[in-house]
Amino acid sequence: MIRLPQIHVSVVHEKEDIIQAAAKELRIAAKDIQDVVILKKSVDARKKDDIHYSYSLAVSVPQEERYRKKGYEQYIPKKYRYTVTGTKTMHFRPVVAGAGPAGLFAAYLLAKEGYRPLVIERGPSMEERIEAVERFFQEGVLDPEANIQFGEGGAGTFSDGKLNTLVKDRDGKGHFILEKFVECGAPEEILYLNKPHIGTDKLRNVIVNLREEIIRLGGTFRFRTCLKKVVTSEGKLTGIVLSDGTEINTDVLVLAIGHSSRDTIAELFGQGIRMEPKSYAMGVRIQHPRTFIDRNQYGDYADLLPAADYKLTYTAKDGRGIYSFCMCPGGYVVNASSEPGRLCVNGMSDHARDAANSNAAIVITVDPDDYKTATGSDSPLCGMAFQRDLEERAYKAGNGFIPTQRFGDFEKRIPSTGCGAIEPCTKGRVTYTDLNEVLPEQFRSDLIEGIHAFDRMIPGFADADALLCAIEARTSSPVRIPRDETYQSVSLPGLYPCGEGAGYAGGIMSAAMDGIRVFEAIIQEYKAVTE
Ligand SMILES: Cc1cc2nc3c(=O)[nH]c(=O)nc-3n(C[C@H](O)[C@H](O)[C@H](O)COP(=O)(O)OP(=O)(O)OC[C@H]3O[C@@H](n4cnc5c(N)ncnc54)[C@H](O)[C@@H]3O)c2cc1C
Known part of the structure; x- marks a missing residue:
């Protein structure tokens, strides 16, 4: 097949139009195109009066050699491959702590290669977790072990289930992950969309299907099972202790516990x-009407295209970077807390991205x-202490609910008593209040400066009625657990720090990719468990 990198078609089109455009590019008849694979699909909205879709395609045509001579590249799909080369004997099953994307992908490949991993997860299985989270949204009663941070799926x-990452996919790991998601029930379009997203409604089933496959391949899951400590002997890992005191022997612990497991991080730090x-x-989450963002990004094409996103960056006068993060088109601001007396927010969307507002973190x-x-x-843990302090302030300001304020009131330091023209779209109740009580003064002024700068990029962004919700404090891990070239902790062989909590990822895809990297490190060291 040959690669056609830039095929443009109008925003409303059928597959036949793509074939016609490819044929036109190659100056052949459409019937001579024998096969088409979509490699990438993106909206090109650089010129507001000429918004169109841009496709990258692989096509089969007769006498491909001729086109390659004309400069068209041959398309060779990148297949992710690995080889098991380890010779050391594992005396016990490897343990994977954490069933987020990092832990799940490490566990999936370990199971596939016969290592029979035991996955321990402090939160409940998906079904139970969904109930706990819904109860929290409705009644505000937090289960510290079953919430937006903890439980199956991570x-x-x-x-929003956004699956884009800045990590380059040199060896096909990224595509492999997307293919696995599709096999487990994600929409096929994630394989080629420029900015793929699954949506929370679909992602839940994907995770359950992946769990079932890991079990079929020989893995075991234990939910509501929390890693507390490691056990060591002669400077090596020999086992773990759970929070109920049970000990499990193991030579290998994949530590994929995410960035919110502050108690476990502190315990392990205390162990050296x-x-x-x-x-x-x-920073904060900001909400605008979805139609306002769509119009701004797509003009007259807005009704013909999916909900629009944005990515904004600015450097404040004091040199600090301010940027939009984890934008959720047509989504909700969620109460993402996991500790009693502390509150943090994040964003989510369904696959359809059809909620009334679009939101993003401005951080x-x-x-x-x-x-x-x-x-x-x-202390290396003081970043966590700072997060906790901000989250305590947010909890107090909102009386346990999401503290929310109109941007205009925030600037004037007047507590909001209700919303203006923009109704909040949240999961979890809101309290109108004054976010000046939550944000440290220097961040407050940077934030205001940043939002006004973004208003020059999206006119109306700094509207007085735009709603701010606080606090977005868990954008990534505040610590890194250093590992050596074999991916083991520099202080404890046998411990494999992995994923976002260990400081090696920032998002679903990069966490899953890191899970695979850790799997590769394990199979280079150990052969599979034999008994
Ligand atoms: C509301 C929300 C929306 C997000 N939206 C996106 C998005 O659209 N796209 C994107 O790329 N990223 C998004 N993220 C970030 C993304 O979820 C994380 O980057 C990713 O999940 C990190 O993966 P992980 O496997 O490293 O850790 P996690 O997903 O955090 O998984 C860690 C798991 O370990 C478990 N655990 C913790 N401690 C222990 C212990 N002691 N013993 C046993 N188990 C333990 C936890 O319960 C959890 O299930 C979002 C995050 C949130 C909260």
Whole structure:
């Protein structure tokens, strides 16, 4: 097959139009195109009066050699491959702590290769988790072990399910993950959309199907089972202790516990596992009507295209980076808390992205110097302490519900008493309040400066009625657990820090990719368990 990188068609089109456009590019009749595979599909909205779809295609045509001579590349699909080369004996089953994307993909491949992983997950299985989360949204009663952060599927389960990543897919891992998602029930379009997303409604079934496959392949799941400590002997990992005191022997622990498991992180740090502070970002979620964002991005084409996203960046006068993050077109702001007395927000959408508002986090980079100053501590865990402080303030400001304010009131430091023209779209109740009580002063002024800068890019962005919800404090992990070239902790062989919580990922795809990298490291060291 040959690759056609840029085939343009109008926003309303059929598959036949794509074939016609490809034939025109190659100057052949449409009937001479024997097969077409869509490699990428994106909306090109750079010129507002000429918005169109741009496709990258692989096509089969007779005498492909002729076209290759004319400069068209041959299309060779990138297949992800690995080889098991490890020779060391594993005395016990490997344990994967955490059933988020990192843990699930490590477990899936370990199971596939006969390593029979035991997956322990502090939260419940999907069915039970959905009930707990719905109860929390309705009644505000938080289950600290079953919430938006904890439970089967990990943090991204109640999300927009965006699957784009900045990590380059050099060896096909990314495509392999997308293919696995499709096999487990995700829509096929994620294989080629430029910015693929699954949506929380569909992602839940995908996760359950992946779990069932891991079990079929020899893996075991234990839900509501929390890793508390590691057991070591002669400087190596020999087992783990669960929070109920049970001990499990193992030579290999994949630590894929995400960025919200602060108690476990603190416990492991206390046991001498080396950790380093890491930059992250914090801020608020902003909501605008979906139709307003769609119109701005797509003009007259808005009704013909899916809900629009945006990506905005700005450097404030004091040098701080401010940017939009995890934008959820046609989505909800969710109460994403996991600790009693503390509150954080995030965003989610259904596959259809048809909620009335579009929201995004507007965040400011926070580095270790910031949170060392704010907390007066130089412990590697002080980034976590800073997050906790912000989340406590948010909880208090909202009286346990999502603290929300009109942007105009925020600027004037007047507590909001209700919304204006924009009704909130949230999962979890809101309290109108003053977010100036939540945000540290320097971040407050950066945020206002940033939102006005974004108003120059999307006129109306800084509308007084735009709704702010706080606090978005868990954009990524505040710590990194250093690992050596074999992906094991520099302080404990046998411990494989993995995914977002360990500081090696920032999103569903990059976490899943890191799970695969850790799997590769394990199979280079160990052969499969024999008994
Ligand atoms: C509401 C929301 C929306 C998001 N939207 C997107 C999006 O659209 N696209 C995107 O790319 N990313 C999104 N993210 C971020 C994404 O979810 C994370 O980057 C990703 O899930 C990280 O994967 P992980 O496997 O490293 O960790 P996690 O997904 O956090 O999984 C860790 C798992 O470990 C379990 N665990 C924790 N401690 C223990 C313990 N001690 N013992 C046993 N189990 C434990 C947890 O319960 C959890 O299930 C979103 C996050 C949230 C909260």
